[in-house]
Amino acid sequence: MTSLFGIGRHQEAPVDFGLSPEAEELDQSRRNLLRGLGLAGVATAAGALGLIAYRDEAQAAVAAGASGQEHQWCRVVDLRACKGERKCVAACQTRHGLPPEQTWMRTLSWHDEAGEEFFMPVMCQMCQDPPCLNVCPVSATIKTDQGVILVDQDQCIGSRACMAACPYEARYFNWNAPAPTNKMPEQSPNTLQFPANQIGTVGKCVLCADRIPYSSDLPACVEACPRGAHFIGDLITDVAVNGQSTVRLSTFLREGNAVRFKEELGTNPRCYYIPGNGQPVGGPLEGVR
Amino acid sequence: MSSVMETSLATDGPADVIEAAMRPFRKPSKKFRAVLVVLAIVVAAAIGAYAYQLRMGMGVAGYTDSSFWAIYIADVVAIIGVSYGGAVVSAILLLAGASWRAPLVRLAEGTALVTVLVGAAFIFPHLGRPDRLVGMVIHANVASPVFWDMIAITTYTFATLVFFLLPLVPDTATLLAEHPDELGRGRRALYRFMSRGWVGSEHQRRVLHSATVIVAIVIIPLAVSVHSVLAWAFALVSRPGWHESIWAPYFVIAALYSGVALVILVAAGFRRGYHLEAFITKRHFVRLGYIMLSLGALYFYLTFADLLPSAYVGESGPTEIVYGMLFGSVAGWFWLFLVAGTILPIVLIALPWTRNIWGIVIASVLVVIAMWIKRVIMVVETSGYDRLTNSFGDLFHFTWVSIAVTLGGMAAIALLLMLLFRTLPLLSIVDVQELADSEAGPIEASATPARGSHVRAAGVAGAVILLAAAFGAIGVTSAQPARAAVATESLPIVTVTAVEAGPLNTVTAMVTLDGLPVEGVLVNFYESTTMFAPGDNQVPLGAMSTNATGAAAITYTAAVTGPRTIKATYFPVVLGDPVVGTTEFEVTEAVSLYSPTPPRLLATAGQTLALTLFGVVAIVFIILIAQVVRVRRSCGPARRA
Numbered sequence: 001m002t003s004l005f006g007i008g009r010h011q012e013a014p015v016d017f018g019l020s021p022e023a024e025e026l027d028q029s030r031r032n033l034l035r036g037l038g039l040a041g042v043a044t045a046a047g048a049l050g051l052i053a054y055r056d057e058a059q060a061a062v063a064a065g066a067s068g069q070e071h072q073w074c075r076v077v078d079l080r081a082c083k084g085e086r087k088c089v090a091a092c093q094t095r096h097g098l099p100p101e102q103t104w105m106r107t108l109s110w111h112d113e114a115g116e117e118f119f120m121p122v123m124c125q126m127c128q129d130p131p132c133l134n135v136c137p138v139s140a141t142i143k144t145d146q147g148v149i150l151v152d153q154d155q156c157i158g159s160r161a162c163m164a165a166c167p168y169e170a171r172y173f174n175w176n177a178p179a180p181t182n183k184m185p186e187q188s189p190n191t192l193q194f195p196a197n198q199i200g201t202v203g204k205c206v207l208c209a210d211r212i213p214y215s216s217d218l219p220a221c222v223e224a225c226p227r228g229a230h231f232i233g234d235l236i237t238d239v240a241v242n243g244q245s246t247v248r249l250s251t252f253l254r255e256g257n258a259v260r261f262k263e264e265l266g267t268n269p270r271c272y273y274i275p276g277n278g279q280p281v282g283g284p285l286e287g288v289r
Numbered sequence: 290m291s292s293v294m295e296t297s298l299a300t301d302g303p304a305d306v307i308e309a310a311m312r313p314f315r316k317p318s319k320k321f322r323a324v325l326v327v328l329a330i331v332v333a334a335a336i337g338a339y340a341y342q343l344r345m346g347m348g349v350a351g352y353t354d355s356s357f358w359a360i361y362i363a364d365v366v367a368i369i370g371v372s373y374g375g376a377v378v379s380a381i382l383l384l385a386g387a388s389w390r391a392p393l394v395r396l397a398e399g400t401a402l403v404t405v406l407v408g409a410a411f412i413f414p415h416l417g418r419p420d421r422l423v424g425m426v427i428h429a430n431v432a433s434p435v436f437w438d439m440i441a442i443t444t445y446t447f448a449t450l451v452f453f454l455l456p457l458v459p460d461t462a463t464l465l466a467e468h469p470d471e472l473g474r475g476r477r478a479l480y481r482f483m484s485r486g487w488v489g490s491e492h493q494r495r496v497l498h499s500a501t502v503i504v505a506i507v508i509i510p511l512a513v514s515v516h517s518v519l520a521w522a523f524a525l526v527s528r529p530g531w532h533e534s535i536w537a538p539y540f541v542i543a544a545l546y547s548g549v550a551l552v553i554l555v556a557a558g559f560r561r562g563y564h565l566e567a568f569i570t571k572r573h574f575v576r577l578g579y580i581m582l583s584l585g586a587l588y589f590y591l592t593f594a595d596l597l598p599s600a601y602v603g604e605s606g607p608t609e610i611v612y613g614m615l616f617g618s619v620a621g622w623f624w625l626f627l628v629a630g631t632i633l634p635i636v637l638i639a640l641p642w643t644r645n646i647w648g649i650v651i652a653s654v655l656v657v658i659a660m661w662i663k664r665v666i667m668v669v670e671t672s673g674y675d676r677l678t679n680s681f682g683d684l685f686h687f688t689w690v691s692i693a694v695t696l697g698g699m700a701a702i703a704l705l706l707m708l709l710f711r712t713l714p715l716l717s718i719v720d721v722q723e724l725a726d727s728e729a730g731p732i733e734a735s736a737t738p739a740r741g742s743h744v745r746a747a748g749v750a751g752a753v754i755l756l757a758a759a760f761g762a763i764g765v766t767s768a769q770p771a772r773a774a775v776a777t778e779s780l781p782i783v784t785v786t787a788v789e790a791g792p793l794n795t796v797t798a799m800v801t802l803d804g805l806p807v808e809g810v811l812v813n814f815y816e817s818t819t820m821f822a823p824g825d826n827q828v829p830l831g832a833m834s835t836n837a838t839g840a841a842a843i844t845y846t847a848a849v850t851g852p853r854t855i856k857a858t859y860f861p862v863v864l865g866d867p868v869v870g871t872t873e874f875e876v877t878e879a880v881s882l883y884s885p886t887p888p889r890l891l892a893t894a895g896q897t898l899a900l901t902l903f904g905v906v907a908i909v910f911i912i913l914i915a916q917v918v919r920v921r922r923s924c925g926p927a928r929r930a
Contacts, residue, residue, distance in 0.1 A: 072883050101354070108677055122677055128886040131526065137435035138424035157424055158347075158417015161435050163357045165526040169677050173357060173417065175348035199346050200417030214821055234820055235883035238848035239828050241821040248828050248845075250882045265527055268886045 068145035069236070071213060073270065076231035076240050076252065077121055080276030083227060084109055084119035091224030092123075095208070097184035097197060102172045104205040105221060118277045121230070123221070124149060124170040124205035125261060125269035132162035132171065140202075142192070147235075147270055148209050150192040156201035163202060167265050171204045207232075218243050235270075305567060306721045307467050310460070310714040312563045314472060321562070321707070328704040335697015338690045339414055347417060350691040355682025358672045360691045361415035363664040364698055366519050366540070367547065368408030369442065370664075371657070374548025375401020375449065376512040378577070380505035388727060389576065391720035392568035395460075396559055397552045398453040399715070403705045404551070405446050407698050414694050431899040434521045440902075441518045444909055445511045451913050452504045454483070455920060458497065460718045462487040476712065486924025496923040500916035507912055516540040523667075529599070529606030530671035539591050543660060546584040550634075550656035553577050555706060557650045559715055568716060571646055578638040578649040581656065589631040605679050610671060618673075618684055619666045626666065630659020781807055783870030785857045789847075792880040796830065797842040798857035798870060806839025810859050814843055817854040827856060847879040 084107055092098070092105045105123040112118065130149050133141045140155040141162055151162075163171045178197035190196035193209035208219035214232055217223070222230040223243050233240030233249045240249040252258075256274035263269075317325075342350050352359060378397035382390040390397075413419045429436050462484035464472065472480065487493060520540035523531035533539075553574060560569045596614070599607030614623040634652035637643045665685075673684040781802045788795045796814055800807040811834050815827035833841040841857075853874045858867040 106677070129889050134430075134432045135434060135526065136430050137433040137439070138421070139428050139430040140424075155421065155424055155428065156418060157421045159415070159435050160357045160417070161433065161522065161526075163354075164523070164528060164531070164672075167527050167676060169675055172354050173352075174346070175352055175354075176346040198418075202417075216822070218821070232821070236849065236881045237818060237820045238882055239818045239820040239826075241826070246818070246821065246826050246828050248830065251829075251831070266889065 068147070070146075071237070072147045072235040073126070073207060073212070074147070074233045074235050074240075074249075075123075075126065075207070075271040076233055076249070076258065076274065077271065078229045078231065078242070078256065078274040078276075079118075079120060080256075080274060081225075081227040081229035082107070082119045082121060082277075084117065085226065087224045087226060088121055088221035088230055091220040092205070094185060095220040096203075096206075097179045097188070098172075098203075099176075099178065102174070102178075102203065104170070104172065104203065106169075116277070120273070121221075122168055122170065122261070123271075124207070125168050125267070125271040126207065127267035127269045129266060129268045131165040131167065131265075131267060135161040135165040137161060144209075146212070148207050148212075149204075150206055150209060151195065151202055151204060152192055153190075153195045153198050153201045153203070156198075158200040158202065160202065167262050167267065168269075171202050173202050174199050214241075306716055306718050306725075307463065309563070309565055309568060310464065310716045310718055311468055311471060313711050313715055314476065317711070325704065325707060328700045328707070331700035332697045332704060335694045335700070338693035338697070342414060342690050342694070343419075349688060350414070350694070351686045351688040353683060353685075355673045355675065356669060356685035358415075359669050359685040360665060360687065360695060361411050362522075363661070363668045364411040364695055365408055365415060366668075367661045367664045368404050368411060368698060368702070369515060369519065370408075370540070370544035370660070371548045371551040372401040372404035372408060372449070373512045373516065373541075373544035374550070374552040375399070375404075376508050377545055377549060377580070378552050379452065380508045383502070383505045384509075388720075388724050389573065391724040392565070392716055393552065393556055393573060393577075394456070394720055395713075395715055395717040396555050396710075398449070398456075399706060399709050399713075400552055400555045400702075401548075402446075402449045402453050403702055403709060405442070405449055407701050407705070409442050409446065410701075411698055414691075431903075432895060434518060434525045437518045437902070438515075438522055440906055441511070441515045444906055445508075445515045447910070448504060448508045448511050448913055451917055452501075452508055455497065455501050455504060455916065456717055456719065457713060458484050458487050458920060458924070459489060459494075460714050462489065463718050464714060479712070484924075486921075493920075493923045497920055500920050504913060504916050507909060511909065512544070513541050516544040523671075528671050528676070529604075529674060530610035530667070533595060533599075535591060535595050539588075539595060542584060542588050542591055543663070546581065546588050547657055547660040549577055549581045549584060550653035550660075553581065553649060553653040554657065557646065557653075559710065563715065565716070568721060574646050574649045575644060578644065578652065581649075581653070582635055582638040585631050585635050585656065589627075589635075592627070592631070606674065606676060609679065609681070610674060613670050613674075613681065614666065618681060619670050622662055622666050626659045626663045629655045630663060781810075781859070781861050781868050783812065783857050783859060783868050785855055785870040785872040787855045787872055787874040789874075789876065789878065792846050792878045793844055794847050794874075794876065795842055795844045796855050796857070796872075797840055798833075798835075798859075800835050800839045800841070800859060800868075806835070806837065808835055808837050808839060810835050810861075812841040812857050812859045815856040815858070816845075817856070819849075819851065846882070847876045848881045850876050850879045852876075 086107050089103055089105050089107055093100070093103065096104065098104065105121055107119050107121045109120075110118045126147060126149050128143075128147060130141070130143060133143055133149065137159055138155055138157050140152045140157070141149065142152065143149050158173070160173060163173065174197050177199045188194050188196040189210075191210065193206060193212070195203065195206065197203055208217075211217045211219065218232055218241065219230070222232050222241075224230075225242065228242040228244045231240040231242045231247070231252075235249065238249045240247050240252060253272055253274075256276075258272040258274050260269045260272060350360070375397040378390060379394045379401070383394075413422075416422065425436060425439050431437075461480035465477065465480045465484060469477065517537035517540065520536040524533055524536040526532060556569050556573065556577075560566060596611050600611040602608075609617075613619055634656050637648045637652040637655075640648075642648075669685040670681075673681050675682050781800055784799045784801075786797045786799075788797075798812045798814070800810055800812065811832050813832045814830040816830050818826050818828045820826065830845050831843045833843050835841045847853075853876050855872050855874050857870045860867050
């Protein structure tokens with residue numbers, strides 16, 4: 001009798017579906033009302049369709065003037081060459097005016113059993129199915145026609161959902177006021193391709209996209225590496241360069257047994273790693289079959 | 290003691306209710322004012338701290354890249370969570386026909402309303418750029434769980450408001466009729482507006498009851514959706530500890546558990562402050578305590594079910610998270626939560642010696658605090674886990690800013706509740722009167738409990754929309770052979786020819802010395818590219834040794850069309866100058882090895898889901914607005930008689 005949910009039967013029927021004249025009238029008023037509100041519902045649905053179209057428009061705006069049929073940019077990191085000098089990191093920090101704790105590129109290191117140290121630079125992997133893009137509530141992350149993932153720092157509300165979503169920990173937040181743009185060696189025009197860091201927004205590697213198509217300048221990290229570990233490549237023309245030599249991308253990846261980081265997550269990254277550590281690098285001049 | 294109170298309720302209940310409902314409207318006591326001032330100071334301090342954070346950046350709140358989500362999102366989850374208490378006590382018990390809920394409903398619904406508003410407000414300090422919040426509407430991403438958080442919270446807040454306001458129509462009319470002078474001018478105007486046209490006719494009561502039941506039915510799945518989508522803001526990313534299928538129901542149960550605890554605390558507070566012992570009795574606390582006990586046991590079970598699979602498999606990420614909770618960096622907090630937040634409250638309610646108002650209130654205090662701690666642990670630990678190094682970075686450090694803002698939020702809940710129930714009646718007069726009438730009658734003896742089964746989860750899922758690019762038109766034209774340039778010198782000569790056969794190009798180099806073929810030398814082949822420093826860049830095609838006829842040939846697939854220079858080199862002397870032969874060549878047919886990423890499975894399903902959800906949300910709003918309009922219409926001049 002004294003059960004958890006009650007001691008007494010309810011006095012009235014919970015919902016009156018009866019067809020007394022009273023109720024019939026009630027029902028009629030309800031129907032009239034719903035007709036009016038139905039129009040509001042149609043408007044809401046139309047608004048929803050508009051929202052879904054937004055990202056496409058934003059991407060089209062960025063891609064204007066360059067076609068995805070001409071270039072699809074990618075990165076190759078030749079780990080055989082990397083010795084952990086972190087000159088790529090430094091060059092990136094300088095170019096983008098980043099504070100020491102905010103690095104768009106990190107060089108991880110491990111020790112093997114023999115005590116030898118391994119290095120691996122990690123930056124935005126330019127995923128083609130980017131988790132960060134999906135979770136951004138304000139469409140501030142976009143994928144360009146040429147496969148580059150960029151952040152619109154003028155739209156970012158700083159929810160950091162993308163930081164949670166990125167499996168490569170490649171995103172960093174401007175927790176405090178960043179260095180003003182005029183302190184940067186090359187003043188940022190505050191475009192998506194070369195953002196000016198703003199307090200309360202997220203930043204990440206932009207592949208120095210302002211230098212696309214990289215015909216005179218390569219990304220800062222590629223230019224900075226004295227050992228040629230960093231390559232910038234184009235999947236369409238099948239060419240990659242590290243500032244010192246040029247390789248045929250497909251051959252280079254195949255010969256080097258290139259792998260992608262966290263392939264199992266289905267992010268389809270556009271960054272290839274040639275595994276190894278300090279082995280003599282089979283340069284292209286020695287030839288490939 | 291309590292039986293005496295119940296007797297008095299049964300005899301002179303109706304008069305008592307109106308008198309009790311008027312109590313908060315009298316001149317406030319010194320204690321009331323003092324509490325109000327203290328709470329206001331705490332809230333003002335929080336606003337000051339937040340202003341400081343806005344100016345300096347979120348770094349001053351203790352945030353770093355290894356604790357990118359921390360205290361504020363935990364506050365959002367914890368505070369919006371407790372608002373579910375209002376839904377359970379009011380809506381679920383209404384549908385279950387548990388009429389004993391009557392004296393608690395107004396307090397529970399008010400708590401639900403206030404907490405959902407304060408909880409949602411914590412999204413502001415959580416955001417880096419709250420000034421751009423309008424972006425969530427004008428260029429929203431419907432694939433984002435955070436977007437659906439906003440939709441769910443907005444819808445739920447609106448439903449809570451309707452659920453709170455509808456039953457106030459007859460109550461404000463009653464108070465206006467009974468004590469028009471004592472109400473004061475402001476309340477009188479407000480009550481006149483709210484109860485406009487209400488005469489308590491059979492038709493009006495029927496409409497109101499039907500509307501209330503419909504809103505109660507709607508509010509339960511809405512509350513489930515809010516806590517589910519909050520969970521999916523975490524569970525839809527691949528981080529260990531967050532990426533758990535159990536998280537949505539886990540959050541819903543956590544919300545119910547902490548929500549019932551807060552309702553107990555609010556009921557205890559107002560019962561003491563306004564001497565409502567005649568209405569809110571020990572039996573209310575015991576029943577709410579039982580509900581809390583079952584939810585606590587359920588939460589304990591879900592905690593175990595959440596951790597076991599991660600710990601058992603031994604995958605590095607999830608294992609480290611569980612290890613961190615049991616023995617590692619957050620172990621102290623985790624065990625505090627487990628003991629003080631689940632075991633102790635269960636024991637306090639289960640043991641007959643502590644199953645009294647004090648015991649249950651202490652249990653509720655433990656639950657509310659421990660559940661907040663649990664939310665902080667859940668957020669901070671995973672946020673600090675670096676998936677590249679498989680190690681923990683610096684976990685979140687509390688700073689005075691984040692503590693002040695959080696305390697301000699807690700104070701704001703109490704402050705708003707005190708002010709809310711100084712404006713509106715804190716007892717549901719109609720419900721209490723009905724309860725008193727029914728208890729006075731003979732029905733109680735033959736009563737059988739009616740259990741509702743209206744609780745069901747709304748299927749609201751964060752949509753995944755994938756945008757895949759489609760490229761790849763390949764020109765097909767006719768082949769055209771090219772002739773090699775010839776050079777004559779006493780050094781070895783390299784002559785190059787290139788032949789196109791479809792997209793396959795074959796380049797051949799002839800190495801001769803004084804007209805005789807040179808065998809067994811390695812020739813490197815290059816193709817010019819327009820990429821990366823155009824005109825000067827050579828892509829290696831490979832190397833081949835010459836055969837007995839002095840020829841070396843390789844075949845490759847052209848990636849792009851256009852004019853090319855093919856170069857063949859060989860070094861007659863090691864480290865000497867190479868001998869070079871070149872030929873101009875027009876590539877007319879090419880096949881790029883690039884193929885666009887195929888669209889992910891379920892990509893279109895995500896879009897369909899998002900559109901469906903918009904439809905569901907629209908229907909919910911229509912239903913809620915319709916109930917308000919119905920009740921208002923029933924109060925129109927034509928219906929008054």
